[in-house]
Amino acid sequence: MDYHFNFKIKLPLVAAVAALFMQCNSADTKNSSGTVPETPAAPLTDEQLIDLVEKQTIKYFWDYAEPNSGLARERYHPDGNYPDNDANIVTTGGSGFGILSLIAADSRGYITRAQFTERMGKIATFLENADRFHGAWPHWMDGNTGHVKPFGTKDNGGDLVETAFLCEGLICVREYLKNGTAEEKALANRYDALWKGVDWDWYRNGQDVLYWHWSPNYNWEMNFPLAGYNECLITYIMASASPTHGITAAPYHKGWARNGDIVSANTKYGYPLILKHNYSEEYGGPLFWAHYSYVGLDPHQLTDQYANYWDLNYNQVMIDYKYCVENPHHYAGYGANYWGLTASYTRNPDGSTGYTAHQPNNDTGVISPTAAASSIVYTPQESIAFMRNLYENHSSLTWGPAGFYDAHSQQYNWSVKWYLAIDQGPTPVMIENYRSGLLWNLFMNAPEVQQGLLNLGFHSGKYGF
Known part of the structure; x- marks a missing residue:
């Protein structure tokens, strides 16, 4: 079995409209190539195994990315059956993780630096022109147009948590490229501007807590305050780190930490x-x-x-x-x-x-x-x-x-x-x-991230602050 990348972006299979709750494949089914994946005659070493899993999984964000935007599809179904015909829907948070995985791919030599910068340029152009709501991107976007694709009836505006996941990736791209060639430095500056455009403070709605959603049609009706503990910690850290639209420490302690009751x-x-x-x-x-x-x-x-x-x-x-x-x-x-x-x-x-x-x-x-x-x-x-x-x-x-x-x-x-x-x-x-x-070092050494963590009362023995 060939585990090397095919660097030509593969267009999606013709998507057939199918209900999400469809009967799934059973033991006698085969993979998209028509063959049962082979197991090597000799077991892989631990290092070979984790390298294989890393490389193969990154294909989701390279071979099977949404072709126009370069971002991550919400889902990839090798069988071509997509609910609601959503093969070209891109997801904001998943794309943040995907951007991080492509940094790893470049670092490992799975792709070339030229391929990496070309894809990062495509992604930057898409994000610069996509719908934003007080700087925050929506949960879903149409990969062809950049317009919001409602995640739910009232969830048709900014999604601050998904935006925070994306911004983890944006900051790491900036840090990864900021000392490179003139072209790479220019790309780093574009990524810097993208994350600094998020108006985190707006999403407090005037209160000492961050809210997940805002819609131009439904305002704050989703009414989902981010109060811990769940997956949303990074949202407060990004909001505190922002040098343009940051928050004070009060929303973190009073909202997220529930005045200590967390x-x-x-x-x-x-x-x-x-x-x-x-x-x-x-x-x-x-x-x-x-x-x-x-x-x-x-x-x-x-x-x-x-x-x-x-x-x-x-x-x-x-x-x-x-x-x-x-x-x-x-x-x-x-x-x-x-x-x-x-x-x-x-x-x-x-x-x-x-x-x-x-x-x-x-x-x-x-x-x-x-x-x-x-x-x-x-x-x-x-x-x-x-x-x-x-x-x-x-x-x-x-x-x-x-x-x-x-x-x-x-x-x-x-x-x-x-x-x-x-x-x-x-x-x-x-x-x-x-x-x-790699990704920890890029993110944690970003000066705004360190200051944002300090603002909230965090300390890191590993990074010395």
């Missing part, structure tokens, strides 16, 4: 939760809460008055791991090399495909490969064991053209042979952070 005294399997995880104060939330904010934000030796953020994330991942090993529902396969619950596609009771935030208090027997793979920075031994098990023992159901498919269940001998940007994105980024710390 702190938890609960433990599970001997691991303290440390912070109250919204909707799950017994086990902690889905594992993407330990990933999305931390693709750029390095939790090593990162503390504030509420938490040590390495301990917070390590403990959440270990609680999820211990739960899967305990396997209270006796699902087939669950154990030390088959674990990881997070938001992804899922198998509904009737066998159709849906979407849910898998977590210990919402366990349907479905494992999301991004959960364990993206946790490699916290649990390398357990994460590599998981990837090896899937690749060596379940490749016909789990391995495809852009890495591991989105969801799998040994209980039902089932896999959804589709991909989602928001799931594929953290995997290569966190693998690269495990291997080299």
Whole structure:
């Protein structure tokens, strides 16, 4: 099997309109090339395995990107079946993760510097001309026009959380290119202007908390204040870091931290939760809460008055791991090399495909490969064991053209042979952070990021502030 990139962007397959909740592929199905993926005769070393997973997963953001914008499609379905004919919808947050993965691809030599800068230029042009709402991009955009594609009836304006995920990537591009050639410096300046154009302070709505959404038609009717703990920590850090439209520390402490009530005294399997995880104060939330904010934000030796953020994330991942090993529902396969619950596609009771935030208090027997793979920075031994098990023992159901498919269940001998940007994105980024710390170093050494963290009361022993 050839794992090298085809650097020519592949146009999407003809998209057939299909209901989202359709019957998924079963064990006798094949991948998009018509063959069952091969397993090497000799097992890969750990380094070969993680390099393969990183490289193959980055294909989502390179080979299968939306061709006009260069950004990440919301979803890529190799079978061509797209709900609502949405093959050209791009996602803001997933594109932020994708941009980070392409930095890793350039650094690793998976693509050339010329290819990288060409793609970054295309992306910058699209973002400069796309719909923005007080500087924030919407959750979804039409990849052909740059116009907002409503994520819901009232969700047709700015999405501050998705914008924060994107801005993690924008700042890292600036840092990566700022000392390069004249062309690279000019591109770095464009990325700098993009993230500085976000009016974070507007999204307070005059209160000491940030709000997720604003719409020109519905104003603040979505009414979703960002109060922790979930995946949204990075939004406060970006808002504090902004030198143009920043916030004071009050929204972080009064809103996000709930005047200190964010702190938890609960433990599970001997691991303290440390912070109250919204909707799950017994086990902690889905594992993407330990990933999305931390693709750029390095939790090593990162503390504030509420938490040590390495301990917070390590403990959440270990609680999820211990739960899967305990396997209270006796699902087939669950154990030390088959674990990881997070938001992804899922198998509904009737066998159709849906979407849910898998977590210990919402366990349907479905494992999301991004959960364990993206946790490699916290649990390398357990994460590599998981990837090896899937690749060596379940490749016909789990391995495809852009890495591991989105969801799998040994209980039902089932896999959804589709991909989602928001799931594929953290995997290569966190693998690269495990291997080299590249994206962490770029983000954490940005002067505005350090000042923003200091403004909120954070300190980093690793980066010396």
